[in-house]
Amino acid sequence: MLAEKAVNQGVAPVTYGQGDRPPRGDYAAARADYTCDQNWSAYTAADHDLYRRLYERQAAQLRDLACDEFIAAVEHLGAPDRIPRFEQLSETLRRRTGWEVVAVPGLIPEEAFFALLAQRRFPVTGWLRKPEEFDYIVEPDVFHDLFGHVPLLFDPVFADYMQAYGAGGLKASRLDACELLARLYWYTVEFGLIRTPQGVRAYGAGILSSAGELRYSVKSPEPSRVGFDLQRIMRTRYKIDTYQATYFVIDSFQQLFDATAPDFTPIYRAVRQLPEIEAGAVLPGEPLIAAG
Numbered sequence: 149m150l151a152e153k154a155v156n157q158g159v160a161p162v163t164y165g166q167g168d169r170p171p172r173g174d175y176a177a178a179r180a181d182y183t184c185d186q187n188w189s190a191y192t193a194a195d196h197d198l199y200r201r202l203y204e205r206q207a208a209q210l211r212d213l214a215c216d217e218f219i220a221a222v223e224h225l226g227a228p229d230r231i232p233r234f235e236q237l238s239e240t241l242r243r244r245t246g247w248e249v250v251a252v253p254g255l256i257p258e259e260a261f262f263a264l265l266a267q268r269r270f271p272v273t274g275w276l277r278k279p280e281e282f283d284y285i286v287e288p289d290v291f292h293d294l295f296g297h298v299p300l301l302f303d304p305v306f307a308d309y310m311q312a313y314g315a316g317g318l319k320a321s322r323l324d325a326c327e328l329l330a331r332l333y334w335y336t337v338e339f340g341l342i343r344t345p346q347g348v349r350a351y352g353a354g355i356l357s358s359a360g361e362l363r364y365s366v367k368s369p370e371p372s373r374v375g376f377d378l379q380r381i382m383r384t385r386y387k388i389d390t391y392q393a394t395y396f397v398i399d400s401f402q403q404l405f406d407a408t409a410p411d412f413t414p415i416y417r418a419v420r421q422l423p424e425i426e427a428g429a430v431l432p433g434e435p436l437i438a439a440g
């Protein structure tokens with residue numbers, strides 16, 4: 149009954165940041181779990197063309213900046229000249245790692261997001277940015293969600309991390325610790341760097357889908373690059389409207405998975421006792437990692 153009601157009347161829209169912008173997606177068309185139909189035939193030729201230009205610009209700069217796992221998997225997105233059909237993409241992905249992509253109207257509430265990840269369903273925004281947002285967009289759109297996030301769902305260890313994160317999110321909601329856990333997402337899934345024999349490389353979706361931040365995060369001498377440290381990350385604030393001032397560097401996806409496997413309950417408690425760290429601050433004696 150409840151679920152049916154939500155289909156007819158829609159679910160509550162969600163906005164990012166201050167919430168002074170109207171939500172862009174059609175939340176009235178979403179189901180109770182916030183998923184909706186992709187409505188692929190509603191994309192225009194101009195949408196497909198804009199997607200292709202975004203894709204080609206990013207694909208051209210992956211070499212020497214993106215990690216190998218990402219580069220190897222990006223081709224699973226299919227030909228760049230069309231926004232992929234989520235159902236087709238899910239078929240391949242399901243066979244590889246048991247994940248699927250599902251359409252959502254845009255940003256969704258934390259709990260709905262965690263629940264989908266815990267079920268190995270990755271929510272991808274249906275709408276594409278406008279041409280005037282070619283270089284920069286505040287909210288995630290279909291290009292960010294697909295190009296940034298989906299390739300690493302083909303990596304078995306990273307795929308398991310994402311599911312564990314979802315389950316951890318449901319737990320964090322009960323412990324009132326979502327803000328601390330969100331920082332982990334931000335500094336790994338969105339803006340993470342990884343050490344490789346060739347130097348640091350990007351694996352975070354926010355970097356990999358950004359025209360300017362990809363090179364900046366890997367090569368610029370400006371930002372600080374700090375080795376992965378769970379408590380350090382949970383204490384660190386982040387900026388949503390500029391390039392990051394600090395990036396955290398993992399040694400491997402296995403390190404990330406193992407370091408986040410323990411029960412976070414005592415870790416949340418410990419972190420709450422410690423002072424927050426401003427975005428970009430470097431702690432005394434903290435070793436920094438060289439640009440890639």
Ligand code: PHE
Binds near residue numbers: 309312315332410411
């Ligand atoms: N181990 C975490 C917990 O107990 C769950 C988690 C795993 C969170 C992976 C984030 C990433 O809460």
Ligand code: CO
Binds near residue numbers: 338
């Ligand atoms: Co994202």
